[in-house]
Amino acid sequence: MYSLLLAIIYVAFVSLGLPDSLVGSGWPVMHEDLAVPLAYAGIITMLIAGGTIASSLLSERLTRRFGAGLVTAVSVGMTAAALLGFSVTGSFWVLCLWAIPYGLGAGAVDAALNNYVALHYAARHMNWLHSFWGVGASISPFVMSHAITSGLGWSGAYRIIGVVQVVLTGLLLASLPLWGKVHPRVPAHDAEPSTHDGEPTFTHDGEPAPAHEPTTRGGHVPLATALRIPGVPLVLLAFFAYCALESTSILWASTYLVTDRGVTPATAAAFASLYLLGITGGRFLAGFVADRVGDRALIRGGFLTVALGVVLIALPLPTPVLALAGLVVAGLGSAPIYPAIIHSTPVNFGRNSSQAIIGIQMAAAYSGSTFMPPLFGVLSGWVGLWIFPLFVGVLAVLGLVMSERLSGLVARRASTSVPSSDAAASRTP
Incomplete structure (x- = not known):
């Protein structure tokens, strides 16, 4: 289960990087088709960033209530819907509307996945996972280039990446039973278990708390x-x-x-x-x-x-x-x-x-x-x-x-x- 879920998370990180370069690589063609100035790319990116910041701040409450697996699946689904929405619109202002779920989905999944990996997997996996994100971000300009040169247009690139995200959403939904079965890691490299009055302290998971890890209790942290x-x-x-x-x-x-x-x-x-x-x-x-x-x-x-x-x-x-x-x-x-x-x-x-x-x-x-x-x-x-x-x-x-x-x-x-x-x-x- 540990390895199977890790493989799914690796695929998720590649897929997370795929949409990130689409606006930049496609905008020279997009702005002409949408009949807007070149500088309007900033409006799209700011809307996406605003949604991402908002959902990042809400991620803790959402993850506590629904779990990292479901939040990740729904967030990727929102991103997929937004990408498919990009692919069928011919209006800049409709594009701006689709940018909102695009950003909301990206921020929530980023925070939920990063925290889950930090809690459950070793440092090497965190580095490799973010390396795989870079692979996804590097692939998308080639997808955009292929779509434009093959006659599919910039909308075809969004459609291709959107379909990939839909498939990933289905994979994540199917993997939901695995997310609760992978036990949190015990952080062993940077610290030894701490003691208080000669007795070891424990996290809320029942694991020994490292000496420099504050022992935590309770639920939602505002x-x-x-x-x-x-x-x-x-x-x-x-x-x-x-x-x-x-x-x-x-x-x-x-x-x-x-x-x-x-x-x-x-x-x-x-x-x-x-x-x-x-x-x-x-x-x-x-x-x-x-x-x-x-x-x-x-x-x-x-x-x-x-x-x-x-x-x-x-x-x-x-x-x-x-x-x-x-x-x-x-x-x-x-x-x-x-x-x-x-x-x-x-x-x-x-x-x-x-x-x-x-x-x-x-x-x-x-x-x-x-x-x-x-x-x-x-x-x-x-x-x-x-x-x-x-x-x-x-x-x-x-x-x-x-x-x-x-x-x-x-x-x-x-x-x-x-x-x-x-x-x-x-x-x-």
């Missing part, structure tokens, strides 16, 4: 309560910073290389794609060492490697070779950060609180990836694109500092064996 748990603001800032630097690099790195480093557009585009391939390949490689080195080391090493890549990009040398290499290095450094932050959440904040906190983390992630690239665009218009490595570097330092402060807080909690977040959660009516 948003306000989750935000008051010590360390949560730190992890939210770290996650916001990471997703902001990743999305800013994806959107602006190629333009920076062309305008400020004299790289040809073709070369810049190729190396910008290598940044994404570095993330995907880096997560696959990180999976082989994740269980041995631990989430904290992966996060620290990831941010430091990104910082090294940024330094290489910024060096004012007459040749752009190091800048191009720096972009690849930054991609490899980015690879383990997202999965490791997610995977460490139950250990850092307790199993009972993890779904609520992962939902908030997803909202912080989407906020960073949605709002920071446009902010960089505004700043670079005022100051110049030369600030790209400085902008990304500041985000990398912010992420590193916040994650290190969280590690220090967790270490102090482990040394005193005080389940601080449990007290905050237990005060909630």
Whole structure:
């Protein structure tokens, strides 16, 4: 059952990545067919992001009531319906309406699946699963290209991916009996079971609680309560910073290389794609060492490697070779950060609180990836694109500092064996 459900979750992560590149890859044709300006893509992406943030924040309540399996299945079904809706509409404003369930489904399934994997599977699987997400995101532009060149049009690409999502929805519904039979993992790498007055403490699942995992009790954890748990603001800032630097690099790195480093557009585009391939390949490689080195080391090493890549990009040398290499290095450094932050959440904040906190983390992630690239665009218009490595570097330092402060807080909690977040959660009516 463990392996069968894991295989289904792997397929789900590939399928989750499939829709994410469709709007960007198809918009040059879509906006002409819909008779709207090119800039209207921002409206679609903002609506999707808004729905994603909202459903991420609601994911904890939904998952507690209906279970991770059913929430995942229904959310994928919503995404499938939205994609099929995209495929049959010829109006931009109807497209905007379909973008709402598109975002709502994406946010809920992302938070529910990430929390389930964090609770039940080892760190290597979290890295590999997110690598498979990158595979799905890389495939969809080819699906869009094939649909356009074969005469199916951009709507054909949405129809193909929509049908894939419908099939996945059926598979997830059929797998519902398995979700409750896979036992939660015992986090054994980063901590030993904690004790209080010489007796071991336990999570609400009846498992030994690691020394730095706050023992948790109770049911629903409201948003306000989750935000008051010590360390949560730190992890939210770290996650916001990471997703902001990743999305800013994806959107602006190629333009920076062309305008400020004299790289040809073709070369810049190729190396910008290598940044994404570095993330995907880096997560696959990180999976082989994740269980041995631990989430904290992966996060620290990831941010430091990104910082090294940024330094290489910024060096004012007459040749752009190091800048191009720096972009690849930054991609490899980015690879383990997202999965490791997610995977460490139950250990850092307790199993009972993890779904609520992962939902908030997803909202912080989407906020960073949605709002920071446009902010960089505004700043670079005022100051110049030369600030790209400085902008990304500041985000990398912010992420590193916040994650290190969280590690220090967790270490102090482990040394005193005080389940601080449990007290905050237990005060909630």
